Amino acid sequence: MSGTRQARLRVEYNNVDISLHIAPFVISATYVDNAHGKADSLSIVLEDKDDLWKGGWRPAKGATLKAWIDCLEWDGPGHSSTLFCGSFEVDKLGLSVSDSGDRFTISAISAKVQNSLRREKKSCAWENITLKQVLGDIADKAGMGIIFDAGDIPLGRVEQNGESDLAFLKRISDKHGLNLKVAESTLVVYEGAKFDSRPPVLTLRRGSSAISSVRLDDGVSEVYRACMVSYHDPATKEDLEYTFKPEGAPATGQTLKINKRVESLAGAMKLAQDELRKKNKDECTGSISMMGDPRLRGACVVALEGYRTFDGNLFIETATHSIDGDGGYSTENNVRRTLGY
Numbered sequence: 438m439s440g441t442r443q444a445r446l447r448v449e450y451n452n453v454d455i456s457l458h459i460a461p462f463v464i465s466a467t468y469v470d471n472a473h474g475k476a477d478s479l480s481i482v483l484e485d486k487d488d489l490w491k492g493g494w495r496p497a498k499g500a501t502l503k504a505w506i507d508c509l510e511w512d513g514p515g516h517s518s519t520l521f522c523g524s525f526e527v528d529k530l531g532l533s534v535s536d537s538g539d540r541f542t543i544s545a546i547s548a549k550v551q552n553s554l555r556r557e558k559k560s561c562a563w564e565n566i567t568l569k570q571v572l573g574d575i576a577d578k579a580g581m582g583i584i585f586d587a588g589d590i591p592l593g594r595v596e597q598n599g600e601s602d603l604a605f606l607k608r609i610s611d612k613h614g615l616n617l618k619v620a621e622s623t624l625v626v627y628e629g630a631k632f633d634s635r636p637p638v639l640t641l642r643r644g645s646s647a648i649s650s651v652r653l654d655d656g657v658s659e660v661y662r663a664c665m666v667s668y669h670d671p672a673t674k675e676d677l678e679y680t681f682k683p684e685g686a687p688a689t690g691q692t693l694k695i696n697k698r699v700e701s702l703a704g705a706m707k708l709a710q711d712e713l714r715k716k717n718k719d720e721c722t723g724s725i726s727m728m729g730d731p732r733l734r735g736a737c738v739v740a741l742e743g744y745r746t747f748d749g750n751l752f753i754e755t756a757t758h759s760i761d762g763d764g765g766y767s768t769e770n771n772v773r774r775t776l777g778y
Contacts, residue, residue, distance in 0.1 A: 441509075441510060442508075442509070442510050442511055442764075443508075443509045443510065443764035444506055444507065444508050444509070444511070444729060444760045444764050444765065444766030445460070445506070445507045445509065445760075445764065446459070446460070446463055446466045446481070446504065446505075446506060446507075446760055447504065447505040447506075447507055448481070448502060448503070448504050448505075449501075449502065449503040449504075450496065450500060450501070450502060451500050451501050452501070452503075459481075459483070462483040462484045462485070462489075462490070463481065463482075463483060463484075463760075463761075463762045464482040464483060464484055464540060464761065464762050465481075465482045465759060465760065465761050465762070466479070466480065466481045466482070466504070466506075466759070466760050467479070467480045467757060467758070467759045468504065468506070468520075468522040468757070468758045468759075469755060469756075469757050469758075470522075470734050470735040470755065470756045470757075470758070471618070471735045471754070471755050472616065472618060472735035472736040472752070472753060472754045472755065473616035473617055473618045473735075473736070473754075474607055474616070474617060474618075476546050476547045476555065476603070476619055477522075477523055477525075477546070477547045477619070477735075478525070478544070478545065478546050478547070479502060479504055479522055479523075479525045479543075479544075479545045479546075480542060480543070480544050480545070481542070481543045482540055482541075482542050483540065483541045483542070483543070484538060484539070484540065484541075484762075485532075485538075485539040485540060485541040486538050486539055488539070490541035491532055491539070491541055495530065496527050496530065496543055497527065498527050498528070498529075498530065499526055499527060500526070500527045501524060501525070501526060501527075501548055502524070502525045502526070502527060502543075502545050503522075503523070503524050503525070504521075504522040504523070504525065505519050505520065505521050505522060506519065506520040506522065506729070506731065506758060506760055506766065507519050508520070508729065508731060508766065511729075511766075518731050519731065520731035520758060521621075522758070523547060523548075523620075523621045524547070524548040524621060524622070525545035525546060525547060525548055526545055526546060526547075526548040527543060527544075527545050528544050528545055528546045529542075529544040530542070530543060530544070531544065547619055554575075554579055554601060554602040554603040554606075554619070555601050555602075555603050556601065557601060557602070558599050558600060558601055559597055559599070559600065559601070559602065559605075560596075560597055560598055560599055560600075561596070561597045562594065562595070562596045562597070563592065563594065563595050563596075564593075564594050565591075565593065565594075566591075566592055566593075566595065567589045567590060567591050567592060568585075568587075568589060568590040568592055568609065568610075568613060568615075568626070569583075569585045569589045569590075569626075571592065571595065571606075571609070572585060572606065572624055572626055575602045575605075575606060575624070576623075576624045579602065579624075580622075581622050581623060581624055582622060582623045582624070583623065583624050583625070583626075584620075584623055584624075584625040584626070584627075585625075585626050586625070586626070586627040586628065586631060586632075587615050587626055587627055587628045587631070588628075590613050592609070595609060603617075603619070606624070606626075610626055613711070614628070614629070614707070614710070614711025614712075614714065614715070615627065615628060615629070616628075616629050616632070616736075618735070618736060627736075629714060629718065629776075630710075630714065630776065630777075630778055632736055632738070632752070633738065633750075633752055633775035633776055633777075634775070634777075635737075635738050636738070637738045637739050637740040637750055638732045638733070638734075638737045638738065638739060639730070639732055639733075639739055639740070640739070640740040640741075640742055641725065641727070641739055641740065641741050641742070642742045642743050643742065643743025643744055644743060646728075647727050647728040647730070648725065648726075648727045648728075649726040649727055649728070649767070650724075650725070650726045651723070651724075651725050651726075651741075651744065652723045652724050652725075653721060653722070653723035653744075653747050653772075654721070654722055654723055655720065655721040655747070655774075656720060656721075657720075659716060660690070660691075660716070660717055660720045661690065661691045661692060661693040661713060661716050661717060662682060662686045662687050662688075662689070662690035662691065662692065663680050663681060663682035663683075663686060663690075663692045663693070663713070664680070664681050664692065664693040664694075664695060664709040664710070664712050664713035664716075665678055665679070665680040665681075665692055665693070665694050665695070665709070666678070666679050666680075666681075666695045666697070666699065666705040666708050666709045666712075667694075667695075667696060667705075668698075668699040668700065668701070668702070668704065668705040669698075669699075669700055670700075670701075670702075671700055677702075677705075679702060679705040679706060679709055680692070680709070681706065681709035681710050681713060681778075683713070683776075683777060683778045684777065684778075685777070693712060693713055693716055695708060695709065695712050710778055713778070714776055714778060717776060718773060718776055719773055720773075720774065721747075721773060721774035722771075722772065722773045722774075723771075723772055723773075724769060724770060724771050724772065725739075725741075725751075725769075725770045725772060726767065726768075726769050726770075727767065727768055727770075728766070728767060728768070729758060729759075729760070729766030729767050729768045730768055731758075733753060733756045733758075733768045733770055734753065734756055735753055735754065735755055735756050736752070736753065737752075737753045737756075738750050738751065738752055738753070738775060739751050739753065739770070739772070749774060749775070750774070750775040751772040751773065751774060751775065752772060752773050752774075752775050753770050753771070753772055754771045754772060754773060755770070755771040756768055756769075756770050756771075757769040757770075757771075
């Protein structure tokens with residue numbers, strides 16, 4: 438009916454639109470969009486009382502799915518939008534039989550990740566190369582593009598030892614204080630501090646009918662006020678120390694001490710900031726449940742207002758978009774407070 442808010446799942450199976458065929462059977466669909474480190478995923482639960490999905494309509498493992506969530510009249514008459522979830526490969530098929538009926542589940546994972554980056558274990562070595570060049574080399578072999586939103590880092594020699602490409606890239610990105618995300622046919626490496634500083638995609642105000650619940654935990658365990666790095670200056674042959682203390686740090690508290698080899702003040706400054714960020718980024722974490730919104734994606738920032746000392750910008754670690762067969766749509770966001778460094 439025109440003017441009625443509704444969400445619909447649109448699906449292509451091996452590049453054929455099956456949306457109309459699948460719609461009468463959809464109980465729920467869930468799309469998980471991760472900010473870094475994990476592949477995005479899609480799960481579709483189907484009613485199967487007539488044995489169609491566990492019979493002749495059973496999808497093939499390894500088949501390609503593309504999915505969209507179409508939000509019709511979502512923000513009022515004439516205001517519709519679409520969330521493109523991405524391309525996936527069918528990873529697992531499941532059957533659940535109970536008094537409530539037969540349910541058939543299609544589980545899928547980002548297609549490029551499943552095909553090459555995640556499965557195959559490899560060993561390789563690079564000499565006199567940068568992180569961006571390694572990323573580009575692996576992306577080219579996987580038929581993917583790259584977005585490198587960080588200062589490039591010389592690696593000298595680096596080895597991939599019996600690791601999948603995804604595990605290897607995550608390891609070296611983590612080592613240098615960077616985040617890795619697999620977007621649609623693209624490998625993205627970015628500085629956490631840079632993404633934390635981006636403007637919010639929307640403001641969530643207390644009392645809004647769109648918000649179902651907010652939970653935030655602000656802790657002190659494993660939180661540090663500063664980070665000290667010891668390093669050797671090859672010019673003066675002195676052993677020196679550098680301490681990074683971010684603006685607004687508490688007057689008292691623990692100082693994180695790092696014993697890793699660096700040979701310049703610039704290296705010590707970056708290492709201190711990266712290590713302090715790793716320790717402190719989960720100081721304030723939680724979740725926000727709300728009416729579905731296609732703007733809420735992993736690695737986006739939202740602003741929170743009306744919650745007093747908990748107000749401020751939050752980084753979305755994981756956005757889980759769920760729809761049901763009746764057109765309902767919700768988004769569950771796992772969040773953390775942004776850091777200014």
